Amino acid sequence: MPFSTFLFCINLFTFFFRPQHFIRMQIMRQSVITSTCKTRRRVFCLFRLGLVNMQKHAQFPQRFTKRCTPRDFYYIIEKSHLRNRPSKNLRVQYKWQIYGCPLRLDFKEKFHPLIELHNSEGFVEEVKANFIVWEIHGRDDYSFNTTMKKTGCLHEAQTWKSMTELNKDLPLEKVWGPENYRHCFSYAIGKPGDLNQPYEIINKSNYNHLVWPMYHTGMYVFQVKILDPNYSFCNFTAIFAIEVYGVIPSPSGYLVASFLFFLMLLFFSILVLSYFHYMRIYKQYIYEPQYKIRRRQKNS
Structure with a gap:
């Protein structure tokens, strides 16, 4: 790779299936192209990577600001969804200004990111090398749809869990990279391990997708890193954000219990009121007339 500045662009592809249709969405934040069989949305290159100091700088054209409201905001990540609990x-x-507009995905949509490399003159190539993604704030409530066994691994592949256990003293972004990457497609001494675990390495051809939790929504800010040491001596990284929606939040147990208690209290209150109401009717129309008749008979 020459010592020049490159644009490292993420083409965010979402694949999901519907009956009789295969829909492919390419996100590049520049223009919108729609056809009858597929939807393609262009997205502008977001990150400029200097190969010397590798500093990231966000670029946003004026038309890009119309895609969402350009503002910072705060959100809460529940402790149960964080890696370190x-x-x-x-x-x-x-x-x-750093993350740009998040890509909004329904929680049932699988997501497969593809990467392109651009220089100052434009497109250079599609990145076919292996890469990894991680949520920069520590979320781990997402997974991958492909297992090590389906990928063809002959022994247990590297994962974020195994790499963080081996490098406990390093920050998350440094525990796994080209310098310590080992593939799983050759035989190793000992048992192969659990090959039913999710395979966490992505490339253009393996169609490994990110999948989302079924019980809650959330905002995810991912960082991408090229994992293949033979691709470049440069540490290529980029950031993109995804907002998952569509899950109807389930009510808390306290709320359900309170609602049921209220319904039971209302039911018994209606029963008690009905009892006293019909007792008054019984007394007025049945008991009191008979009592008056008996008194008249005694007086006569």
């Missing part, structure tokens, strides 16, 4: 929920600031 902290004692408190995490409050996060969404930095629009």
Whole structure:
């Protein structure tokens, strides 16, 4: 790779199936092209990577600001959705100038990112090398649709869990990279391990997709890193954001219990009121007339 500045662009492809149709959405934030069988949305290149100091700078054309409201905001990540399981929920600031507009996906849509490399003159190539993604704020409530066994691994592949256990003293972005990458397609000494685990490495041809939780929505800010050491001596990275929607939140147990208690209280209150109401009717139209008749008979 020459010592020049490159634009590292992410083409965010979402694949999902419907009866009799295969829909492919390419996100490049520039223009919108629609046809009867597929939807293609162009997205502008977001990140300029200097190969010397590798500093990231966001670029946003004027037309891009119309895609969403250009503003920073805060959101909460529940502690149960974080990798280190902290004692408190995490409050996060969404930095629009860095992350740009998030791609909105339904929770049932699988997501497969594809990467392109651009220089100052434009498109260079599609990146076919292996790469990894991770949520920069520590979320781990997402997974991958492909297992190590389906990918063809002969022994257990590297994962974020295994790499963080091996490099506990390093920050998350440094525990796994080209310098310590080992593929899983050759035989190793010992048992192969659990090959039914999710395969967490992505490339253009393996169609490994990110899949989302079925019980809650959320905002995800991912970072991408080229994993193949033979691709370049440069540490190529980029950031993109995804907002998952569509899940109807389930009510809390306390709310359900309170609602049921209210319904039971209302039901028994109606029963008690009905009892006293019909007792008054019984007394007025049945008991009192008979009592008056008996008194008249005694007096006569």
